[in-house]
Amino acid sequence: MIELDGVGYGYGGRTLFSDLSMALAPGSFHFLTGPSGAGKTTLLKLCYAELTATEGRVTLWGRDAAAMDRDAVALARRRIGVVHQDCQFLDHLPVSENILLPLTVAGRQDEGGQNLRELLAWVGLTAQAGRLPPELSGGERQRAALARAVITSPDVILADEPTGNIDWEMSQRLLTLLIELNRMGKAVLIATHDLNLIRAAKAHVAARVLRLRDGRLLQAGADL
Numbered sequence: 001m002i003e004l005d006g007v008g009y010g011y012g013g014r015t016l017f018s019d020l021s022m023a024l025a026p027g028s029f030h031f032l033t034g035p036s037g038a039g040k041t042t043l044l045k046l047c048y049a050e051l052t053a054t055e056g057r058v059t060l061w062g063r064d065a066a067a068m069d070r071d072a073v074a075l076a077r078r079r080i081g082v083v084h085q086d087c088q089f090l091d092h093l094p095v096s097e098n099i100l101l102p103l104t105v106a107g108r109q110d111e112g113g114q115n116l117r118e119l120l121a122w123v124g125l126t127a128q129a130g131r132l133p134p135e136l137s138g139g140e141r142q143r144a145a146l147a148r149a150v151i152t153s154p155d156v157i158l159a160d161e162p163t164g165n166i167d168w169e170m171s172q173r174l175l176t177l178l179i180e181l182n183r184m185g186k187a188v189l190i191a192t193h194d195l196n197l198i199r200a201a202k203a204h205v206a207a208r209v210l211r212l213r214d215g216r217l218l219q220a221g222a223d224l
Ligand SMILES: Nc1ncnc2c1ncn2[C@@H]1O[C@H](COP(=O)(O)OP(=O)(O)OP(=O)(O)O)[C@@H](O)[C@H]1O
Pocket: 011, 012, 016, 034, 035, 036, 037, 038, 039, 040, 041, 042, 043
């Protein structure tokens, strides 16, 4: 679905990484780890065509991302759910409306509110649906961001440090949700520093661990 072939990227002429190749196939589960500043967020942005590779080729569902026009990128992005690192919301809209936004933007409706109700129950936010985002805890925000990322029923979920600022118990809960999505056939890629989270996941899912370091992407060893 998403393929990177010999991809490189740099900001302001400074090469961050080069010659990276990977493929996100249906039902796959990947972790992307590596030191702060290695380029994990940048790599995710290349996967959803927020950035264009300066070298190599990114292919989204068989089409070269660099050659896609805005409409084609928008269509491809509907198949990708992104949980951003800072998980920002529109603070003046209730949580439920924030979660529905990607559907609205795609010109679709949640007929009868069924999807929203099920999603809220799934992430455990039914009672918080009418609250404003600034009233949520860190873990609640992360779960709302995950619900927003999957409301359009995407084929791929890209999560950037989804457990960044939350406690271990809540991290486990989020991980369980992501594993459930994967069992439904979705490809999942999680960028994280948290090696304990990766170890916990490996007990439940056949995850590949990729390590981005010094401009190279390597498969992590059996120690993880
Ligand atoms: N818009 C930008 N302009 C210039 N440099 C940038 C930009 N975005 C990121 N960088 C730089 O690129 C490098 C990689 O950033 P990126 O956010 O991809 O790393 P990361 O591995 O996700 O880091 P972290 O784990 O801390 O989130 C960093 O040195 C960062 O300062």
